Amino acid sequence: MLGISRREMLRSASCGFGYLAMSALCGQNSFAASSATAPSLNARPPQLPARAKRVIFLCMSGGPAQLDTFDFKPQTGKKKHAGSVFDFKQHGESGLWISELLPETAKHADKLCVLNGMYADITNHAQSFLQLHTGDRLRPRPSLGSWIVYGLGTENQNVPGFISLFPRKPSVYSSAFLPPVYEGTPIGLNTSDMSKATINNIASDHLPARVKRRQLDFVQAMNREHATRRPDDSRLEAVIQSMELGFRMQVAAPELLDLSNETKSTLERYRVGQGKVVGACGDSDFGRQCLLARRFAEAGVRFIEVNHGSWDQHSNHRADLTANCESTDAPIAALLEDLEQRGLLEETLVVWGGEFGRPGLVPENKKDGTGHNARGFTFWMAGGGIKRGLAYGKTDPTGARAIEGKVHFRDLHATILHQMGLQHDKLTFKQGEREFRLTGTEGGKVVKDIIA
Template identity: 45%
Template sequence: MAGLHGLECAGSRRWLLQHAAAGFGWLAFRGLNMRSVAADQPADGAAAGPLAPRQPHFAARAKRVIFLFMQGGPSHVDTFDWKPELQKRGGQTGGSGGRAGKLLAPQFEFQRHGDSGVWISSLFPELAKHADRLCLLNGMHTSNAAHPQATIALHTGSVNFVRPSLGAWVTYGLGTMNQDLPGFVTISPVPLGGAQNYGSSFLPASFQGTRVQPEEGGIADIRNGRLSPSVQRRQIDLIQDLNRGLLARHAGHPELEGLIQANELAWRMQTSVPEVLDLSQETAETQQRYGLQDAATEGFGRQCLMARRLAESGVRFIQVSRGGWDQHRDLKASLQRNCTAIDRPIAALLSDLEERGLLQDTLVLWGGEFGRSPQDQGSAGDGRRHNNTGYSMWMAGGGVRGGMQYGTTDDLGEKSETGRLSTHDLHATILHLLGMDHTRLTYRYAGRDFRLTDVYGEVAEEIFG
């Protein structure tokens, strides 16, 4: 009631009229924001920043997530979902309903790998060495076959409205483990979906993803080279003191609170982030393992190595993205290029995490917004159409069972049949691995409780190790 007390003390009719409308808005915002404020308090009741580590709902299998997002719809029937029937019927007409068309046989050979014998195509010779660590999710499906909608749904759980991203929800729920770094970092985000893919929407701004562009030098350096660090720190302190004074007069103002938090984190990041992203600190052997000396793998290898360094530095959610999987034509050549670019770096990332004792509590997720059809593109020839009714993703580490195929599509790879996982089911499962009940991870906004999974989501407990 500090705002009302200020009104009483002002003794000014004009002051009252000028501030009433905005003041009551601030009080409303404060009420809506109370759940977030309460979540920011540690168990002992002492003040803590919004990114302070928080306890999960129950014992977590994973502490962090690395999401390898392949935008465009990778072809599951050419990568991780072996279909002998499609191989046999290539060139014939097949499929259901309006999707029926000329079937295109798998373009690459499949073999069993590891002690588990999971099927992986020849596109991934290095990743196949980790077959016993992979949990193939072959029963994925999503509600939309258009790239923009399916991409945003995968990242936010919603197509129709702007919602917080998966990474923002995770950081809101758990905080981060290094207060000098963001809780959520997105490396080379794809343009499709834009900032929604890593935004915080109505969650406080502290939980949105920090964008890193390796080709542009990482993050922007806001430091003034003409001033010493101590002088610049004094400037920041002055600005922060002024902002806090304003906040004291207008308690509960979420935008101002977010600005104060962002200023402080931005300052700390100027020294911590460049050091974490400095890959020259890695040995020549490590750089070679990630493919940094090869033009075909250097770009994605750099992103994966950054992801590992961020993970071991305490960042909660790291996303690495690569576009170019929308292969309506030139499927075989394009898919070969894409998979060559990511195969070695991903294998190196899994090995590196394992050797450092991080894989057991780091959930690695790979996949796109949907898959591709068993039918060819028609007049385009060597290509496949979009397919949202059945496709593959995979997980590794973070408490999931390795060497496992969970779910199936039909004989042609067109529709998921068993072990079906929707986008909401995927999100619920990820949150559960992180120790969070997706039905309890909520935020009150505009008079109702919101959650990542809306009113849906079933946890795939069968994949837990």
């Protein structure tokens, strides 16, 4: 044991691997869960024929103004109504209308399926953001990423199955009542500097690797003995698996987070370190996030969330929206380009959107600001078996509400699960005496019209 006593090993293990695994992999809002089978991260076959192997969710928090990004509503007549205040052009063979603020994304118009008929239930940020991620606007529920890893496991046993980059709050990556092993791993909490972000407590060089392995085996033997006396407590198995994953991650994770082996041209295409900061949301370094998302996708991470804010332009609409688009446009285009070139786009479902949209900017608004609008807004999807170059659904002439091709968050969730090979009404978890699912008792429908 290289001179390390049993007592020293136990102390080092309890303060090392246990803290490393649980702080790196488990979030802040885990609850006790019950299930007929032990929780596992092992890859499992899909329930349905799968078109996608993974999801990258580009979360634009705050409510992106759809009328100045992807839902063109020209202001016409002598007395102009609220509508698009930036110029739009049609792009690609599909002729999708895209704002002048997104010239790089516009080059990939024929990859996009633009959902202009999105709608949600409420216009408060917190509740709608929670519903976007968990399907429920009031109570803590498992995040979409947790449900997917619960249903499919993960392709790479050396990295987490669910990673959230620059998350705003724990609801983004919480597993809630699902076993903690399905919790998302946050990297770079909101208001932090993404250039310095890492998986907390993953680095460990206090002992040689073979000694750390023996140390962990010693602790795990006690854990498994403890677990045999409590067969119904899934949390114990989750801790055991988290500690094993924490050990493996010490080798795999630092390499994935290290961008030093990327070329200068790649870093420039993604605009790493060049994004503008809007509001008090911290330096999200959105380009770094998108590049990391590509690397995590290549490594087999099942669900990757990339976060950017704030799109809540109650004032300075033109200037702040321009800055947000400048920060995100080129990195998103680079991500789509790389996924396509590397043969990953067809098996990667990319989703862009926020918790709701915004009404049109009233011309006489002196603050140059807009409010919240959950009755009609825009998402887009790309890859993962979704139709390309399609504008699906529409809002009324002023963009105030969805009137055709309406898609609720429940429908969005059902469609994402379907493309991943999961049946939304069969992916359930029993908590207490109730069966829970992502799409809830009100259900959702797969939007078949957008599936290729």
